Amino acid sequence: MQAEIISIxxxxxxxxxxxxNQAFIAQQLQTVGIEVxxxxxxxxxxxAILTALEEAFNRVDVVTVTGGLGPTHxxxxxSAICKFFKTDLxxxxxxxxxxxxxxxxxxxxxxxxxxxxxxxxxxxxxxxNNHGTAPGYFFExxxxxxxxxxxxxxxxxxxxxxxxLPFFRxxxxxxxxxxxxxxxxxxxxxxxxxxxxNVQTLFSPTEGISLAFLPSPTGVRLRITAxxxxxxxxKQKIARVESQLRARVEKYIYATDEEELEAIVGKxxxxxxxxxxxxxxxxxxxxxxxxxxxxxxxxxxxxxxxxYSNESKIAELGVPEGVLKSHGAVSREVAEAMAxxxxxxxxxxxxxxxxxxxGPTGGTTEKPVGLVWIGYSDxxxxxxLKFNFGDDRRRTxxxxxxxxxxxxxxxxxxx
Amino acid sequence: MQAEIISIxxxxxxxxxxxxNQAFIAQQLQTVGIEVxxxxxxxxxxxAILTALEEAFNRVDVVTVTGGLGPTHxxxxxSAICKFFKTDLxxxxxxxxxxxxxxxxxxxxxxxxxxxxxxxxxxxxxxxNNHGTAPGYFFExxxxxxxxxxxxxxxxxxxxxxxxLPFFRxxxxxxxxxxxxxxxxxxxxxxxxxxxxNVQTLFSPTEGISLAFLPSPTGVRLRITAxxxxxxxxKQKIARVESQLRARVEKYIYATDEEELEAIVGKxxxxxxxxxxxxxxxxxxxxxxxxxxxxxxxxxxxxxxxxYSNESKIAELGVPEGVLKSHGAVSREVAEAMAxxxxxxxxxxxxxxxxxxxGPTGGTTEKPVGLVWIGYSDxxxxxxLKFNFGDDRRRTxxxxxxxxxxxxxxxxxxx
Numbered sequence: 001m002q003a004e005i006i007s008i009x010x011x012x013x014x015x016x017x018x019x020x021n022q023a024f025i026a027q028q029l030q031t032v033g034i035e036v037x038x039x040x041x042x043x044x045x046x047x048a049i050l051t052a053l054e055e056a057f058n059r060v061d062v063v064t065v066t067g068g069l070g071p072t073h074x075x076x077x078x079s080a081i082c083k084f085f086k087t088d089l090x091x092x093x094x095x096x097x098x099x100x101x102x103x104x105x106x107x108x109x110x111x112x113x114x115x116x117x118x119x120x121x122x123x124x125x126x127x128x129n130n131h132g133t134a135p136g137y138f139f140e141x142x143x144x145x146x147x148x149x150x151x152x153x154x155x156x157x158x159x160x161x162x163x164x165l166p167f168f169r170x171x172x173x174x175x176x177x178x179x180x181x182x183x184x185x186x187x188x189x190x191x192x193x194x195x196x197x198n199v200q201t202l203f204s205p206t207e208g209i210s211l212a213f214l215p216s217p218t219g220v221r222l223r224i225t226a227x228x229x230x231x232x233x234x235k236q237k238i239a240r241v242e243s244q245l246r247a248r249v250e251k252y253i254y255a256t257d258e259e260e261l262e263a264i265v266g267k268x269x270x271x272x273x274x275x276x277x278x279x280x281x282x283x284x285x286x287x288x289x290x291x292x293x294x295x296x297x298x299x300x301x302x303x304x305x306x307x308y309s310n311e312s313k314i315a316e317l318g319v320p321e322g323v324l325k326s327h328g329a330v331s332r333e334v335a336e337a338m339a340x341x342x343x344x345x346x347x348x349x350x351x352x353x354x355x356x357x358x359g360p361t362g363g364t365t366e367k368p369v370g371l372v373w374i375g376y377s378d379x380x381x382x383x384x385l386k387f388n389f390g391d392d393r394r395r396t397x398x399x400x401x402x403x404x405x406x407x408x409x410x411x412x413x414x415x
Numbered sequence: 416m417q418a419e420i421i422s423i424x425x426x427x428x429x430x431x432x433x434x435x436n437q438a439f440i441a442q443q444l445q446t447v448g449i450e451v452x453x454x455x456x457x458x459x460x461x462x463a464i465l466t467a468l469e470e471a472f473n474r475v476d477v478v479t480v481t482g483g484l485g486p487t488h489x490x491x492x493x494s495a496i497c498k499f500f501k502t503d504l505x506x507x508x509x510x511x512x513x514x515x516x517x518x519x520x521x522x523x524x525x526x527x528x529x530x531x532x533x534x535x536x537x538x539x540x541x542x543x544n545n546h547g548t549a550p551g552y553f554f555e556x557x558x559x560x561x562x563x564x565x566x567x568x569x570x571x572x573x574x575x576x577x578x579x580l581p582f583f584r585x586x587x588x589x590x591x592x593x594x595x596x597x598x599x600x601x602x603x604x605x606x607x608x609x610x611x612x613n614v615q616t617l618f619s620p621t622e623g624i625s626l627a628f629l630p631s632p633t634g635v636r637l638r639i640t641a642x643x644x645x646x647x648x649x650k651q652k653i654a655r656v657e658s659q660l661r662a663r664v665e666k667y668i669y670a671t672d673e674e675e676l677e678a679i680v681g682k683x684x685x686x687x688x689x690x691x692x693x694x695x696x697x698x699x700x701x702x703x704x705x706x707x708x709x710x711x712x713x714x715x716x717x718x719x720x721x722x723y724s725n726e727s728k729i730a731e732l733g734v735p736e737g738v739l740k741s742h743g744a745v746s747r748e749v750a751e752a753m754a755x756x757x758x759x760x761x762x763x764x765x766x767x768x769x770x771x772x773x774g775p776t777g778g779t780t781e782k783p784v785g786l787v788w789i790g791y792s793d794x795x796x797x798x799x800l801k802f803n804f805g806d807d808r809r810r811t812x813x814x815x816x817x818x819x820x821x822x823x824x825x826x827x828x829x830x
Contacts (some may be wrong), residue, residue, distance in 0.1 A: 013451045015441030016627065019434060026430030036428045041454035048452065179429065190486045190528040199488055213487040214426055215567065223426065284707025285700030288721045292699025293809055295775050303727040306703045306719030316718065360710050388521045394708055
């Protein structure tokens with residue numbers, strides 16, 4: 001089955017509110033084998049809503065509508081729905097009972113405006129609202145379905161989980177769609193594509209498999225999508241493509257699906273009983289911030305130093321003043337001395353360091369804005385790698401923190 | 416003028432990515448008097464893209480298109496655009512020069528796939544990309560406009576600010592809509608509303624003014640929106656409401672519009688020639704990260720320590736072992752000792768510290784998850800404030816970092 005998602009609300013059209021509902025609904029519909037083909041947003045305007053309803057109901061089997069069901073004057077979705085289905089309003093006793101009970105529980109007086117919400121389009125199946133006052137409506141006409149829900153995210157989410165998904169889970173036999181994301185870092189989109197080669201060598205056009213490249217400042221995600229009639233069969237397709245991709249670009253893949261690099265590094269350090277400390281200059285605390293986002297990180301993260309001034313590099317880390325003078329703070333020598341210094345000072349297994357020119361000022365021809373040295377030190381080796389992360393201060397910090405964590409992952413894994 | 420916003424990408428249709436671009440574009444178009452009527456999202460599918468383009472270009476004066484301009488096989492927007500305008504591709508010399516220069520700056524080799532990005536639809540005005548490789552395209556046909564941009568948010572945002580808005584600012588007359596946001600922190604939405612009182616005492620319903628409360632984990636934004644026929648008149652309306660709001664809740668307002676608290680604190684420190692150093696436990700580097708996001712912060716940010724272990728609190732900051740034992744690491748005494756310790760060690764004017772229980776484990780009845788002490792020390796005073804930031808690890812870090820920076824702002828301003 002195919003679906004369209006319609007969102008209604010002036011607050012969306014002026015960009016006041018970011019539409020998270022449509023992503024949620026799309027994710028959920030997929031889990032019951034319904035493929036979203038289009039998403040449309042219109043304002044609280046009856047004729048715009050009617051046009052969107054007509055176009056969508058013509059094209060697909062399932063239409064979801066959210067927003068504009070509230071009690072105030074600017075909510076016109078209900079009347080548009082009545083016009084679309086050529087019906088009128090009727091009082092739903094159960095909805096009325098629930099509205100009254102909700103107000104009583106909260107100790108609030110109830111006004112007519114609230115009771116009005118129990119009026120629903122005649123001929124719909126009412127979707128009761130377990131998290132708020134406005135009920136939803138469900139229509140089934142000639143094998144097509146329309147689901148109308150409030151725009152308040154947790155009310156809509158409740159209706160999806162409690163009513164919509166169970167309904168379609170029973171109905172849909174048909175298609176199963178699954179995704180798998182491989183997260184890469186340290187390689188640009190085009191180079192990754194080149195290493196992977198022609199995607200037609202991974203799967204044929206008729207197999208119901210696709211591969212998408214999703215770039216971000218800290219890496220490119222590879223998303224494998226496969227469809228078929230049975231879950232096992234679809235999982236096998238994905239596993240096959242994943243293993244082919246790993247054979248070609250394994251080194252760059254640090255995580256799958258929603259896993260973060262700091263969690264992967266944390267898991268590695270925990271497994272191998274290693275401890276870490278960081279000495280950051282240009283990343284300014286971002287590496288420590290990311291490492292400490294992971295619950296339980298206090299077991300392996302011992303301390304972090306943000307050594308912005310030369311004095312602090314000398315006093316905190318024992319970077320020799322002569323090295324700072326002869327090579328400059330942004331140099332291989334200083335990055336290595338920082339990594340070694342923090343490791344020995346904190347008495348940990350791994351020392352990690354960054355020194356660079358985050359910008360926007362401070363760059364020279366020889367050492368431009370975006371130049372970053374990342375240092376690594378363990379019992380066996382002390383080294384530093386050079387990068388250029390471009391001219392945006394925040395992005396340079398993000399890319400440098402990512403590259404530093406990735407360096408730890410690769411050194412620990414001896415990649 | 417009226418607009419439609421088209422977003423392209425399978426990652427949007429499957430709900431993997433939340434569409435923030437459409438809200439950004441809508442906000443920005445409004446500032447030049449363009450009203451968004453509809454937003455549509457389709458997948459990386461040429462015929463779906465063509466249908467969306469045709470429908471939109473028929474209905475409105477301005478159509479924006481984002482996404483699907485990357486170098487890999489799954490990016491089909493460019494070919495759909497060529498079909499729509501019945502044109503072919505031509506090499507843009509300037510775009511090619513920029514792609515090559517970008518790769519050179521980053522020290523990366525360039526491959527054909529990258530150079531391909533300099534191929535643009537014949538007959539368009541090329542929007543150069545100052546933040547990435549794929550150029551944008553601008554078409555003007557019979558008084559209608561189509562703007563095609565990459566889907567990567569910061570690349571699209573650059574093109575909007577540098578090309579699209581200046582273009583339309585010259586063209587549009589008619590209605591002026593302006594916004595002004597006052598950013599508050601340290602007070603909840605309902606209490607802020609109570610302090611402000613009835614909004615009808617601020618403006619009358621017929622004045623074309625509105626006030627929105629936009630809550631977030633680190634504070635509530637107050638957005639004033641006003642409209643009218645002339646910029647000066649609208650600005651005056653906003654200024655009047657702003658001064659009334661300031662008279663009621665000035666203390667909580669730390670910034671306006673897009674300004675960040677770390678930039679405000681940085682400006683204060685620079686003006687007063689003060690230096691700062693931070694000692695973070697539960698915030699794990701986030702305060703230092705935020706402070707060093709500000710260009711020029713090296714002038715006042717001297718160093719930061721992330722002292723996760725008790726050993727590091729003792730060794731780095733001279734927190735007495737007896738205090739740690741008798742009061743525990745999460746206590747007023749330790750927060751004050753940390754703030755005092757980092758100030759004297761780094762020889763700066765202000766020492767700032769955090770110690771708390773970020774969770775999810777480690778809480779007790781007496782010291783629950785979310786408990787945070789924030790310490791402050793300057794030449795005249797050393798103090799600590801107690802907070803409870805709830806049970807989400809990342810949100811606790813964010814709220815604690817915000818409260819710590821706000822503490823510096825208020826102490827420096829003697830508020």
